[in-house]
Amino acid sequence: MSIQITILGLGRIGASAGLALGRHSNQVERTGFDYQNAIAMQAKKIDAVDRIEVNLPDSVKQADVVVLTLPLNKVRETLKTIAPNVREGAVILDTSPAKESVAAWVKELFPTKRYYVGINPLLNPLYLADQDESIESATADLFENGSMAIAAPEGTSGEAITLAANLSGLLGASPFFCDLAEMDGLTAFTHLLPQLVSTALLNATLDQPGWRDGSKFAGSDYAAASSSIAGHEESASLCAAALLNKTHLLRSLEATLAALYGLRDDIENDQGEQLESLLEHARVGRAQWWNERHKLASQANELQSAGMPKAGDFWKQQVGFFSRLSGTRPPKREKKD
Template structure:
């Protein structure tokens, strides 16, 4: 088993594999030997390397956990160096551009199944990894009509084995949904954090903490995600702006009924949300 990019998600996958006895050997592939050494000390991998061929020449499964804008290139390089029977899957937060790019490479297309485990944290790095991070979490698999059925079955079994509940989506349908359920909330959290003057933070409490938590995430990671899904994110932002305008207009008119209606509708919709397990 090879994990490419042993950060929070990659490290948690490694811990899940090891705690469940699912891999004889877990190899981490990265570009920073110090981070790989740390991941090994933390027990997320058995060994680390910066050499691609050393990492994949015996791998049965390769999981790519690199930044979203690098995944397609990484998959193509890994496919060229791996055994023909390998399964390559990923953990990217966007899917359409990744899948489209991979499928233009015939070798990569035959071994790849796009995936997105819906788990994470504002923390980063192998030190934040948890063996139970993926337990009960949804993992979206995004095959196309060109995805080999045997690779899809193996990908479904792999993600299920480490604790995920798998669902299957078209890559573009995945990106449209995640633009609203994940990417938009991250933009909103950042915008909210930017809207509070520093001198008022001493008066901030739970609402500020909960509303801005994900604004503490890695900027480079989220910029890459936003730019990989710009069309759907722009559409989500336009709809969100319309809702903000409804609140603003109701305030300007002093319209108690409209404000109450907006809040009641929001409360009812929020009540239908079944939150994932917290670890």
């Protein structure tokens, strides 16, 4: 007996989740769907899924867990399409950067007894500098020694949240819990803001009269500072995330503008001591964050070893879970070729 997991969206995150879950093939059966059939076929080729489904509604009919790893601008329409086909007791997990909005869509579009839990993977530190979000960068250890932020609407079944936490363990991540607004706030200044700052840098320089020559001078510093916009969401998805996460993001943008104006004022007024202090504060702070991020990974690995369920116990911990949520017995399934 295995849990049926459908992954919608087979880019780096979705395919990596499939690869990690593939190490527990006696526990889960993986169905994959992607709007680009070539990507779905590639996911099957690298064994990120057991089977692919080209029909979106059909892909979720038998799912115990539906995992959305899609660009945000595709999430609402996808939810609307699959809502009639998601069975009672199913848990819907979502990695998009606007959890409050997605939770509201699920409540609006789905019948009762379908349970939404927002997740946000904090990746293995080995891959912190990797900006490529395509399936070519998928790897089974993407989540190892990392954490999984988990948030759910008020009143969500504790068993649905527990399932998300246990599934995080199968991926190699340690869960931590927050509420939807907190997750959106953290996402705004750690995920969305860097992409908008990269956008501002690029738009401020690409159209300058001297860019033809400047492009030859631009090196590693420019590449690093502009890289956040390079490999993440499609522009339409980033736009949707910025607008849906407006309140939190505007607060972060205001703080960033204040910091930039502070640097500008110190430069204009020849405040060398103050300017150097700000630069050093940033340099030291970045180094501390980098070291702490790797230290947290080590602690997460210890927690994973000590407290998280073993892979072989995962299904045992879910026995009765879906029957309690849906009021029916979980069907027996044979693994498909």
